[in-house]
Amino acid sequence: MSDIGKTDELCRLDDDKAAAGIQKLIDAMPFYVILVDEDHCIALANQATAGVLGRDVREIIGGYCPKIVHGLDHPFEGCPLEEVVAGGRAISKELQNAKTQAWMESVIYPTSLKTVAGKRVYYHTVRDITEEKRAQEAERTSGAKYESIFNSASEGIFQTSVSGQIVTVNPAAAEMLGFATPAELIDSFPNIGEMYIHPAEKEELSQLLQRQDVLVAYEVRMRRRDGETIWVSLSFHRTRDASGAITGLEGMAVDVTAKKNAEAGLRESLSRLEESFSGLIGALARTVERRDPYTAGHQRRVATLAGAIAGKLGLPEEQLRAIDMAATVHDIGKIYVPAEILNKPGKLTETEFDLIKAHSQAGFEILRDIRFDQPIAAIVHQHHERLDGSGYPQGLVGKDMELGAKIIAVADVVEAITAHRPYRPGLGIDVALDEIRQNRGRLYDAAAVDTCLALFEAGEFVFDYS
Ligand SMILES: [Fe+2]
Numbered sequence: 423m424s425d426i427g428k429t430d431e432l433c434r435l436d437d438d439k440a441a442a443g444i445q446k447l448i449d450a451m452p453f454y455v456i457l458v459d460e461d462h463c464i465a466l467a468n469q470a471t472a473g474v475l476g477r478d479v480r481e482i483i484g485g486y487c488p489k490i491v492h493g494l495d496h497p498f499e500g501c502p503l504e505e506v507v508a509g510g511r512a513i514s515k516e517l518q519n520a521k522t523q524a525w526m527e528s529v530i531y532p533t534s535l536k537t538v539a540g541k542r543v544y545y546h547t548v549r550d551i552t553e554e555k556r557a558q559e560a561e562r563t564s565g566a567k568y569e570s571i572f573n574s575a576s577e578g579i580f581q582t583s584v585s586g587q588i589v590t591v592n593p594a595a596a597e598m599l600g601f602a603t604p605a606e607l608i609d610s611f612p613n614i615g616e617m618y619i620h621p622a623e624k625e626e627l628s629q630l631l632q633r634q635d636v637l638v639a640y641e642v643r644m645r646r647r648d649g650e651t652i653w654v655s656l657s658f659h660r661t662r663d664a665s666g667a668i669t670g671l672e673g674m675a676v677d678v679t680a681k682k683n684a685e686a687g688l689r690e691s692l693s694r695l696e697e698s699f700s701g702l703i704g705a706l707a708r709t710v711e712r713r714d715p716y717t718a719g720h721q722r723r724v725a726t727l728a729g730a731i732a733g734k735l736g737l738p739e740e741q742l743r744a745i746d747m748a749a750t751v752h753d754i755g756k757i758y759v760p761a762e763i764l765n766k767p768g769k770l771t772e773t774e775f776d777l778i779k780a781h782s783q784a785g786f787e788i789l790r791d792i793r794f795d796q797p798i799a800a801i802v803h804q805h806h807e808r809l810d811g812s813g814y815p816q817g818l819v820g821k822d823m824e825l826g827a828k829i830i831a832v833a834d835v836v837e838a839i840t841a842h843r844p845y846r847p848g849l850g851i852d853v854a855l856d857e858i859r860q861n862r863g864r865l866y867d868a869a870a871v872d873t874c875l876a877l878f879e880a881g882e883f884v885f886d887y888s
Contacts, residue, residue: 430484432539433463440535441466445479453549457533459541460507462487462497506530506544516551525555578654578675581661584668586615598654598677600647610647614671619643619651627656631671635660641678653682710756714764720837723885725749727833727874730883732826734873744796745826751798752805752830755784767845782806783815801826805834808865820867828867832858832874835866840885851878851885 435441435457448455448468457466464485472479475490488494488501497504502513512531519526527549535543572579578595582588588611591604599617601607611617618624623642630637636659644654658673707721728749732742756764759781763774770778786803804827807813809820813831820828839854855878862871877883 430461430463430539433459433461433465433484433537433541435465435543436536436538436540444535451547453547456487456491456546456548457535457543458487458503458546459537459539459543460503461541462501462503463537463541464490465535465537465543502528502530503544503546506532507542516555523552524550525552527551578677579673580614580658580675581670581672582614583670586613587670588612588614589670595675598646598652598675599644600650617644619645631660637673641682652677652679654678707750707754710751710754713761714753714756719887720841721750721753723837723841723887724752724830724833726886727837727877727883728826728830730877731829731833731870731873734877735829735869737825740796741826744794744798744801745829747794747796748798748801748805748826749830749833751789752785752802752834753781754788754802755781755786757788758784769845779806779814797824797826800824801830803827805830807831809867810864812865825867829870832866832870836874837885841887 435444444457445466445468448457448466449470451468452470454471454474455466455468456464456471458464464482464487467479467482469479472482475482477490482490487503488497492498502515506513510532512529514527514529517526517528518524528546529549530544530546533543533545537543572592575592575594578598579590579592580588580595581590588608591607593604596602596604596607599607599611601610615624618627620643627637627640627642630640638657640656641653642656643651646652655676655678656673657676658671661669661672663669711719711721725746729742729746732745737745756778759777763770763777766774782803782805786799789799789802801824804813804816804818804823807816807818807823807827808831809823809828811817811819835857836851836854839849839857840851842848855875858866858871858874862868
């Protein structure tokens with residue numbers, strides 16, 4: 423037996439012209455093609471096959487396939503050709519080479535071609551599918567991973583078509599909306615648009631989606647199966663196909679009802695707290711002013727001017743509220759100053775003046791334990807401090823002062839100079855404005871001074887002595 427097994431001229435194709443045409447055709451194939459008869463004799467083989475075997479095509483033709491391809495003197499066990507010959511039907515097998523781990527797809531099917539000996543010819547292709555198998559495996563693994571995440575996630579996951587048709591939801595999404603299974607949810611709400619309770623929210627959402635592809639934590643009200651309303655936080659993106667055309671939406675849904683309720687409760691208790699705090703502040707302010715009729719209305723006027731300055735400076739809402747509260751009670755510490763000193767018409771002695779000066783500290787002591795998210799007590803403490811450190815009680819410099827205190831300091835001085843005092847008549851607004859103008863940036867905050875001057879000069883602010 424030759425090194426290519428038994429050679430058989432008779433297993434040539436019976437039609438030379440057809441053989442030449444087939445040869446051309448199969449030579450163009452990038453994988454292995456062999457035409458073999460039922461006795462495993464090779465009738466034709468392509469260049470790819472000859473190449474991998476290190477032979478010339480003409481050498482292979484007429485050879486014994488098991489010998490040439492596998493180096494065997496007989497068909498290997500499970501040879502697919504035997505099966506096809508026996509069954510008369512095409513078969514396809516994927517075989518892995520134990521040594522190289524490479525995967526081959528072997529396809530054999532009967533043809534109507536015959537050899538010169540009248541034997542049926544079978545078309546046999548072998549294709550390396552290792553890469554395809556790897557890709558499939560990777561996809562299967564990631565698919566399995568995704569499926570596991572999809573099914574076990576505590577967040578709802580969904581996909582919709584362009585028209586809002588729900589394509590997929592996971593068990594968490596179904597449960598969130600009161601359904602036993604994803605299928606039940608899809609049957610009841612085939613379109614995601616039907617799940618929104620408020621048309622305005624649905625409309626806003628669809629308008630946002632016209633402008634952007636991604637939406638994060640958009641909170642919207644949805645209807646559960648039992649009719650209950652829940653707040654759902656939606657985060658999703660538009661999905662697109664390979665050509666970039668929009669195919670729908672894909673994203674997550676989280677039930678945030680508990681969080682929303684807690685927020686609402688907190689807002690309510692905060693506003694109740696603020697209301698009672700404002701009430702308390704008002705009561706405290708009146709207490710001081712009853713003992714000190716000459717400064718009656720002083721705190722309110724300072725609060726109005728400080729608020730106007732702070733508003734012009736563009737401070738945020740909560741800071742404006744803090745400045746208003748602090749200014750309304752900035753002299754609260756005067757309840758510890760003896761009434762006769764507060765109301766003394768003449769000049770004060772140094773000791774008396776020291777007692778008056780203690781009111782900033784006393785105010786701080788009164789307010790320090792009231793819990794508030796803004797530094798009301800500190801602002802009151804600092805309202806007589808000056809930028810250059812010449813103020814009291816701590817001798818702070820500008821950088822250590824609260825902005826609210828700097829603003830109130832300006833408003834306080836302007837109001838105090840303008841108004842009547844037990845020991846002198848009011849000096850008028852021009853004197854007051856001169857004081858802050860001359861000490862702008864030295865004693866008083868420049869921005870607060872500029873804003874205050876602008877307010878008076880433009881006639882946008884006047885004190886209300888009613
Ligand atoms: Fe004061």
